[in-house]
Amino acid sequence: MNILISAIGQGLIWAVLGLGLFLTFRILNFADMSVEGTFPLGAATAVALIHNGVNPYLAMLAAAGAGALAGLVTGLLYTKGKIPILLAGILTMTAIFSINLRILNGANLSLLNQKTILNSHFMQQLPPFFNTVFVGMLTLAVIIGSLIYLLQTNFGQAFIATGDNPTMAQSFGINSDSMTIFGLMLSNALIAFGGALVAQNNGYADVNMGIGIIVIALASIIIGEVAFGDLSLNLRLVAIAVGSIFYRFVLLLVLQLGFNPNDLNLLSAIVLALALLTPKLQNIFKIKKIIKGSVTPHE
Amino acid sequence: MNKPLFTLKKVSTTVQNSVGLHINILKNLNLTINEGDFITVLGSNGAGKSTLFNVIAGGIPATSGSIMLENRNITNESALKRTKYISRVFQDPKLGTAPRMTVAENLLLALNRNKSFSLMPRQLNKHIDTFTKLTKQMGNGLDQRLQTSVGSLSGGQRQALSFLMATIQKPKLLLLDEHTAALDPKTSAQLMKLTDEKVTANAQTALMITHNLEDALTYGNRLIVLHAGQITLDVTGVEKQKLTKEDLLNYFASY
Numbered sequence: 317m318n319i320l321i322s323a324i325g326q327g328l329i330w331a332v333l334g335l336g337l338f339l340t341f342r343i344l345n346f347a348d349m350s351v352e353g354t355f356p357l358g359a360a361t362a363v364a365l366i367h368n369g370v371n372p373y374l375a376m377l378a379a380a381g382a383g384a385l386a387g388l389v390t391g392l393l394y395t396k397g398k399i400p401i402l403l404a405g406i407l408t409m410t411a412i413f414s415i416n417l418r419i420l421n422g423a424n425l426s427l428l429n430q431k432t433i434l435n436s437h438f439m440q441q442l443p444p445f446f447n448t449v450f451v452g453m454l455t456l457a458v459i460i461g462s463l464i465y466l467l468q469t470n471f472g473q474a475f476i477a478t479g480d481n482p483t484m485a486q487s488f489g490i491n492s493d494s495m496t497i498f499g500l501m502l503s504n505a506l507i508a509f510g511g512a513l514v515a516q517n518n519g520y521a522d523v524n525m526g527i528g529i530i531v532i533a534l535a536s537i538i539i540g541e542v543a544f545g546d547l548s549l550n551l552r553l554v555a556i557a558v559g560s561i562f563y564r565f566v567l568l569l570v571l572q573l574g575f576n577p578n579d580l581n582l583l584s585a586i587v588l589a590l591a592l593l594t595p596k597l598q599n600i601f602k603i604k605k606i607i608k609g610s611v612t613p614h615e
Numbered sequence: 616m617n618k619p620l621f622t623l624k625k626v627s628t629t630v631q632n633s634v635g636l637h638i639n640i641l642k643n644l645n646l647t648i649n650e651g652d653f654i655t656v657l658g659s660n661g662a663g664k665s666t667l668f669n670v671i672a673g674g675i676p677a678t679s680g681s682i683m684l685e686n687r688n689i690t691n692e693s694a695l696k697r698t699k700y701i702s703r704v705f706q707d708p709k710l711g712t713a714p715r716m717t718v719a720e721n722l723l724l725a726l727n728r729n730k731s732f733s734l735m736p737r738q739l740n741k742h743i744d745t746f747t748k749l750t751k752q753m754g755n756g757l758d759q760r761l762q763t764s765v766g767s768l769s770g771g772q773r774q775a776l777s778f779l780m781a782t783i784q785k786p787k788l789l790l791l792d793e794h795t796a797a798l799d800p801k802t803s804a805q806l807m808k809l810t811d812e813k814v815t816a817n818a819q820t821a822l823m824i825t826h827n828l829e830d831a832l833t834y835g836n837r838l839i840v841l842h843a844g845q846i847t848l849d850v851t852g853v854e855k856q857k858l859t860k861e862d863l864l865n866y867f868a869s870y
Contacts, residue, residue, distance in 0.1 A: 488725055
C-alpha cells in the first residue's frame with residue numbers, strides 16, 4: 317500500500333514538470349531542451365539556499381526565479397539571436413550544468429537534518445508518504461487553477477495564438493517574440509519549481525538529476541493524452557497530472573518485474589516512445605484514433 | 616473622401632536574393648492612396664506587387680524614399696506597430712487564422728487588435744451574438760461553426776474568416792493579397808462579391824492584388840499596373856470604367 321501512495325505522491329509532484337513543458341511543447345509547439353538544465357537548477361538553488369538557512373518556501377520561489385531567468389536566456393537566443401530552438405535549449409542546458417556545480421559547490425548536496433516543506437511539524441503528523449501527496453495536490457491545484465485562468469484571459473489567448481500561427485498573431489498586433497519569451501520563462505520557472513520540490517522529496521540535489529527529464533515530462537503529457545483522448549484545454553491540464561501518476565505506476569511495475577533503477581532512463585524512453593507511437597499503431601490496427609496532438613478548443 | 620491617406624514618395628527597395636545578389640524591386644515608386652480608394656493592383660509576376668504590400672505593411676523596409684500616413688512619417692515604423700492601422704488578407708487561407716483555436720476565439724483575437732492583451736478574462740460568450748451576426752453575412756455556414764476549430768473548416772470558410780478578422784476592427788488600410796486566388800471559382804466569386812460589399816459599405820480604403828483581369832475591372836474605383844518596380848498605369852473613376860479587358864491585354868502585350 318505504502319508503495320502505491322508513494323508512487324501517487326511522486327506522480328503528483330513530478331506533474332509540475334509536465335505542466336511546465338506543456339506550455340512550450342503543446343502550446344508554443346516546440347521542444348525546449350533547457351528544461352534538462354532548469355530542473356536541476358531549481359533543485360540546486362533550493363537545496364543550497366535551504367542549506368544556508370533560508371526558509372524553504374522562499375528557497376522555492378528563488379528556484380522558480382532562477383528557472384525563469386534561464387528561460388529568458390533560451391528565449392532571447394531563439395527569438396532575437398535566431399538560433400534554432402533545439403540548439404538554443406541545448407546551449408542553456410549545457411551552461412547551466414557548470415552553474416549548478418558552482419551553486420552546489422560540488423556534484424551533490426544533501427538536505428539531511430534541514431527543514432524542508434515536506435518535514436514540517438504538520439507533515440510529520442500525516443501517515444507515511446502522505447506528506448508528498450498533500451504537497452503535490454496543493455501545488456497542482458494552485459498551478460492548474462492559475463494556468464486555466466491565465467489561458468482564458470485575452471493575454472492567454474494571444475499566447476495560444478502565437479504558438480498556433482505566429483504570422484497571424486503578429487498581424488493582429490501580438491508581439492510573438494515577447495510571447496515566446498514569456499512562455500519559455502513561465503515554463504522553465506515551473507520546471508525549476510518542480511526541481512525544488514523533487515529535491516526536497518528526495519532529500520538531496522544532484523547535478524545529474526536533469527538527465528532524461530524532458531522524456532519524463534513528455535511522458536506525463538502524452539500518457540494523459542493517450543488515456544483520455546480529446547479533451548478541452550482545461551481538462552488536458554488535469555490529464556497531465558493523471559498521466560504523471562500513471563507513469564509512476566508503470567515505473568513501479570517494471571521495478572517490481574526485477575529491473576533495477578539504473579534501467580529507468582531506458583524504460584522511460586521506451587514508455588514515451590510507445591505512447592508516441594500509439595497513433596501509428598492505431599492506424600495500423602485500425603483502432604479509433606484518439607490522439608489529437610494539439611490544443612483542442614475550449615468549451 | 617479623396618484626402619490622401621498613405622503617400623509613398625520615391626520608394627525604392629533592395630532585397631538580397633538566395634545567392635546574395637542585391638536586387639532592386641521597387642524603383643522610385645510614387646503612389647498616393649486616397650481615403651476611400653478601392654484600388655486593384657495588376658502586374659506580372661516579379662513586378663513588385665507583393666513587395667509593395669510588404670513595404671506598406673512594414674515587413675520589408677524601404678531602402679530609400681518615404682511613406683506617410685496622413686501627416687505622419689511611418690517609414691521607420693515596425694510592422695508590429697503598423698498592424699494598428701493596416702490589416703492584411705493573404706493568398707494562403709492558412710496564414711490568416713489560428714487553426715487550433717475555434718472560429719469564435721479567432722474572431723475575439725481580431726476584435727482585440729489595437730487593445731492590449733490584458734490579464735482580464737476574455738469574456739468570449741459576451742461576443743457570441745455579434746459573431747453569429749457577422750459570420751451569417753458570409754452566407755457559407757460559418758455561423759454554424761463558431762465553436763469548431765478553424766483547422767477543420769474548408770478553405771473557402773477559412774478565407775472568409777480571414778477576411779472578417781481583417782475587417783472586424785476597421786483598419787485605415789486593408790491589403791488584399793490575391794485573397795481569392797487559392798479558392799475554387801465559385802467560392803472565389805462569392806468571397807469577391809462579399810469583399811466588394813463590405814469594402815463599399817464601410818468606405819474601406821483597400822488595395823487588392825489580383826491576376827483576374829475581370830475582377831480588376833469590375834471592382835474598385837481605381838486600377839494600377841505595376842511593371843518592373845514602377846507604377847506604369849493608374850486610372851481612376853470614369854476612365855477606369857471605360858477600360859476594357861482588351862485594353863489591358865493590349866497594354867500588357869506592349870511590354
